[in-house]
Amino acid sequence: MLRLRLLPWEYGVRNLFRRPTRSALTLAGLTTVVLLVFIVVAVIRGLEASLAVSGDPNVVLVYGMNAGTDIENSAIPARTAALLSASVENVDHRFGVTFVSPELYIGSRIETADRGSPALGIVRGVTTTAPLLRKQVEIVDGKWPGPGEIAVGRLVAAKLGCSPEELATGSSVKFDGREWKVSGRFSASGAAFESEIWCNLPDLQQALKRQDYSLVAVGVKDPKSAADVVMFAKEQKSLELQAVRETDYYASLQKHYQPVRMLGWIVVGLVAGAGVFAGLNTMYGAVVGRVRELSTLQAVGFRRRSIVVSLIQEGALLSIAGSLVAAAIALVFVNGTAVRFTMGAFALKVDSMGILVGCGTGALLGVLGAMPPSIKALRYSIVEGLKAV
Amino acid sequence: MSLRETIAAIVVAAGLFATGCGTSSTDAAASSESGANIDGRKYLLSHEPEGAVGVIRARQMAGDDDELVVVGRIGGGVAPWIEGRAAFVLVDPSSGITADEACDEECNCHSDELADATAVIKFVDAQGKVLAVDARRLLGVKELEMIVVKGRAKRDESGNLSVLASGIYVRR
Numbered sequence: 389m390l391r392l393r394l395l396p397w398e399y400g401v402r403n404l405f406r407r408p409t410r411s412a413l414t415l416a417g418l419t420t421v422v423l424l425v426f427i428v429v430a431v432i433r434g435l436e437a438s439l440a441v442s443g444d445p446n447v448v449l450v451y452g453m454n455a456g457t458d459i460e461n462s463a464i465p466a467r468t469a470a471l472l473s474a475s476v477e478n479v480d481h482r483f484g485v486t487f488v489s490p491e492l493y494i495g496s497r498i499e500t501a502d503r504g505s506p507a508l509g510i511v512r513g514v515t516t517t518a519p520l521l522r523k524q525v526e527i528v529d530g531k532w533p534g535p536g537e538i539a540v541g542r543l544v545a546a547k548l549g550c551s552p553e554e555l556a557t558g559s560s561v562k563f564d565g566r567e568w569k570v571s572g573r574f575s576a577s578g579a580a581f582e583s584e585i586w587c588n589l590p591d592l593q594q595a596l597k598r599q600d601y602s603l604v605a606v607g608v609k610d611p612k613s614a615a616d617v618v619m620f621a622k623e624q625k626s627l628e629l630q631a632v633r634e635t636d637y638y639a640s641l642q643k644h645y646q647p648v649r650m651l652g653w654i655v656v657g658l659v660a661g662a663g664v665f666a667g668l669n670t671m672y673g674a675v676v677g678r679v680r681e682l683s684t685l686q687a688v689g690f691r692r693r694s695i696v697v698s699l700i701q702e703g704a705l706l707s708i709a710g711s712l713v714a715a716a717i718a719l720v721f722v723n724g725t726a727v728r729f730t731m732g733a734f735a736l737k738v739d740s741m742g743i744l745v746g747c748g749t750g751a752l753l754g755v756l757g758a759m760p761p762s763i764k765a766l767r768y769s770i771v772e773g774l775k776a777v
Numbered sequence: 778m779s780l781r782e783t784i785a786a787i788v789v790a791a792g793l794f795a796t797g798c799g800t801s802s803t804d805a806a807a808s809s810e811s812g813a814n815i816d817g818r819k820y821l822l823s824h825e826p827e828g829a830v831g832v833i834r835a836r837q838m839a840g841d842d843d844e845l846v847v848v849g850r851i852g853g854g855v856a857p858w859i860e861g862r863a864a865f866v867l868v869d870p871s872s873g874i875t876a877d878e879a880c881d882e883e884c885n886c887h888s889d890e891l892a893d894a895t896a897v898i899k900f901v902d903a904q905g906k907v908l909a910v911d912a913r914r915l916l917g918v919k920e921l922e923m924i925v926v927k928g929r930a931k932r933d934e935s936g937n938l939s940v941l942a943s944g945i946y947v948r949r
Contacts, residue, residue, distance in 0.1 A: 477906075612909070615861045619899070619907065622859065622866055625892035626935040 395690060395698040403702055411706060414670045418710030419717075421663030422750040425656055426718035429745050430736040431727065432652040438734035439642045442579040443635035445611040446480070447521050450621055451603035453628040457640055459493050462602045465627060466490070469604045476620045478613035479606055482520075487607025489517040492592050494602070498585070499562040500554040507548040510584045510732055511538075511563065513592030521607045524579045530557035530572025533587050537571035541582040543733035546726030561585075564595040580638070583732025605634070660749045664756050671703055672761040682765055683773025692766045699762035700755055707754025711747040718746070815863075815908055817915035820900055822927065822946040829925045832869035832896050836938045839930035847940060848925045851918060853895040863900035863908035863915050867940075870923065896938040898926050898945075905941065916945055923948040 404411045450472065455462035469490040473479065480487035492513035497506035512518075516532070519525050533539045538561070545552040555561070559570050568587060576582045593599065606617050614633045621631035632640075675682075685695050715738075723738040768776070829848040830838070839845050851857050853868035872894040899907045900915065912918060928942035 612861055615859050616907075619859045619862060619864055619897065622864075623897045623933075623937050623939055624935065625895060625937055628892075 392691065392694055392697075393689075394694050395685070397701070400698045400701040400705065404705060410670075410673075414706050415710050415713070417666050417670060418663065418707050418750060418753060419714045421659060421666065421753065422707075422711045422714035422746050423717055423722075424659045425663075425749045426714055426738060426742060426746040427722055427736070428652050428655045428659065429742040430718065430722050430738045432649050433739055433742050434727065434734045434737040435645060435648070435729070436642065437578055437737050437739075438580055439638045439645070441524065441577055442581065443633070443638040444521070444523065445614075445633065445635050446608055447634040448606045448608060448614045448617040448631050449603050449634055449637050450606060450617060450629055450631045453630045455630075457637070457644070459603050460495050462493075463598075463600045464603065464629060466599055466601060468601065468627060468629065471624070471627075472604055472606055472617070472620065476606065476616050478609045478616050480609050485517065485520065487517065487520055489515060489521050489605040489607075490589060490601045490603075491518065491605060492589055492596070492598065492602050494592075494596070496563045498548055500548065500550050501559060501561070502554050503548075503550055506563070507550070509544065509548050509563070511592065512581075512584050512586050513589035514586050515589050518586070518605070521605050522576065522579075522581055524577040525574050525581055526576070527572050527574050530570070533571045535588060535591060536566075536569060538568045538585050538587040539572045539574050540570055541584050541586075542573065542575045543583040543726045543735065544585055547583040547728055547733040549728065564592075566595050578735060578737075580732055580734075583734070606631075656745070656749070660753065663749070663753045666757075668757050668760060671699075671758050672764075675699060675758075675761040675765045679765055679768055679773045679776040683768065683770045683776070686766075686770050687774065695766060696759070696762045699765075700758045703754040703758025704751060705754070707750045707752075707757070708747070710754075711750030714750065715743055715746060718742070815910050815915060817910075817917070820916060820942070820945055822925075822944040825925050825946045825948070826927045826944070831871060832867055832938075833871070833894050835896065835930070835940075836893065836936070839932065839938065841930060841932040843930045844928075845930045845940060846925060846927050847896065848923070849896070851920055851922050851924060853891060857920060858912060859897075861909060861911055863910055863912045865898055865912050865918075867896050867898050867924070867926065869894040896940055898928075898940050898942050900945075901941045916947075918945070918947060 449459070450464070450468065451459050452462035452464050469488050473486045473488045494511050494513075495508055496511050498509040498511075499506040527539065528542070530539070540555045545555050548555075553559075555570055555573070557570055557572055560567050561570065562568070563585075574582075574586070589601075608614055608617060611633070614631075618631045621627075621629040682695055686692065718738045722736050725736045726733050727736060826846045829846040832847060832849045835845060835847045847867065849867040849869055850872075851865055851867060853866040853872075857866040857868075859865065868891075900912065901907055908915065918924065925946040925948065926940055926942045927944040927946075928940045931939040931941055
């Protein structure tokens with residue numbers, strides 16, 4: 389008596405194929421909505437991931453006190469690197485190399501061979517110590533830059549808005565009044581370095597006619613030893629330094645982009661809301677046209693709840709199928725796509741969280757979208773329903 | 778397609794997507810602070826030491842390794858503390874540059890003044906190493922508190938002053 393007799397599962401599945409055009413259109417609509425959700429979540433997750441993987445807890449950035457969080461504006465005396473090596477305890481030291489990396493970090497207008505107008509890019513002058521601290525950096529093509537040469541990150545082309553061929557190994561670019569030859573390309577596991585151009589520090593200093601550095605990155609033996617570098621910066625008041633753990637630095641940048649992330653999640657909500665209304669509209673059309681069929685089901689003994697469950701099943705099947713199609717499209721065409729932003733570029737990331745949010749939203753669209761029209765259709769009396777044309 | 782087959786297909790597809798794109802992260806377990814068992818009471822003085830001078834005066838007169846009693850306020854920026862170390866920045870009592878001011882280390886409105894009016898106070902062990910425990914925890918001190926510190930001056934070539942402290946008196 390209490391047990392609900394459900395309609396056969398195959399009934400709902402067959403119904404979808406009985407009206408192929410309508411089902412296909414609904415599927416396309418749901419797929420589009422879920423794909424939009426995937427894209428927005430991929431932007432948020434890509435930006436988060438880019439900043440999250442850029443920091444190493446064993447690396448401390450020492451830069452100018454007056455620069456705020458903008459290292460491009462920092463200028464610190466060149467003797468800072470030597471002082472750090474000599475004065476700070478627990479600086480990592482292996483095979484005769486002290487893990488202290490003086491760097492010049494600037495924004496510059498880069499001109500590629502095929503582009504008439506230069507585009508704003510990020511250049512980092514480094515020494516051979518830099519890859520010891522930035523362990524994600526890996527040369528994937530060509531070699532480490534020699535004099536007058538540069539190595540370009542995987543996302544530099546996206547940042548400059550040019551084709552990757554223009555930055556191929558062996559090609560040349562112009563910035564700061566000099567021509568630089570591309571000696572190789574590097575990747576950095578999605579870190580912010582991927583949108584940077586690296587060159588030899590003395591070359592960049594010479595081109596810019598600068599003797600100072602923007603920052604000194606210090607590798608310490610363990611994350612707790614970062615406090616020793618912070619203490620050094622506070623003691624050296626005359627140098628006007630500040631020291632920040634690299635992870636904290638990128639966390640502060642993440643905080644900076646908090647409004648963008650919030651906006652992204654609001655867009656996800658709005659797109660999902662629009663999707664629910666679109667789904668409702670389609671399902672109303674689909675269900676209202678089947679009033680006679682639904683009344684017949686009631687007449688042969690199926691309870692209203694069973695019929696509602698069957699209609700929700702149809703909606704859920706369509707939306708889940710749409711979600712999976714959208715996920716496949718997102719993984720193939722959206723995942724890894726480079727996007728430019730103020731600090732450089734980052735790759736869109738369709739990860740497990742994105743899949744969960746996208747598919748969850750899709751499934752919810754199907755269930756929520758099918759519920760109200762199903763309930764409404766079953767408010768008709770059986771006799772009226774059977775007479776309906 | 779039966780119900781069982783449909784559910785199985787959905788689960789397999791979702792599983793493939795989830796495992797294909799997943800990234801895992803593990804948080805390193807925080808280890809206990811190495812200096813957690815240090816008794817801070819031995820650094821707290823019951824009486825205020827005599828002959829205290831302000832930070833500005835101390836910077837002018839103290840030579841390297843001189844015994845010194847210095848008075849000042851814990852401040853000189855938004856973050857006078859060195860996380861995880863028994864060390865902090867002390868600012869001259871006459872100076873208006875304290876932690877509650879809008880000016881922090883990200884602006885240069887007082888940078889020259891700041892350099893002349895501050896010193897780093899470090900509580901060290903017998904080997905002269907800074908104690909690996911946060912000063913707030915070790916000594917129970919707070920920002921803006923007026924304190925008197927007894928210790929040895931440490932000067933560098935640029936004239937920066939640090940005090941290797943052996944005792945602290947908090948004026949309350």
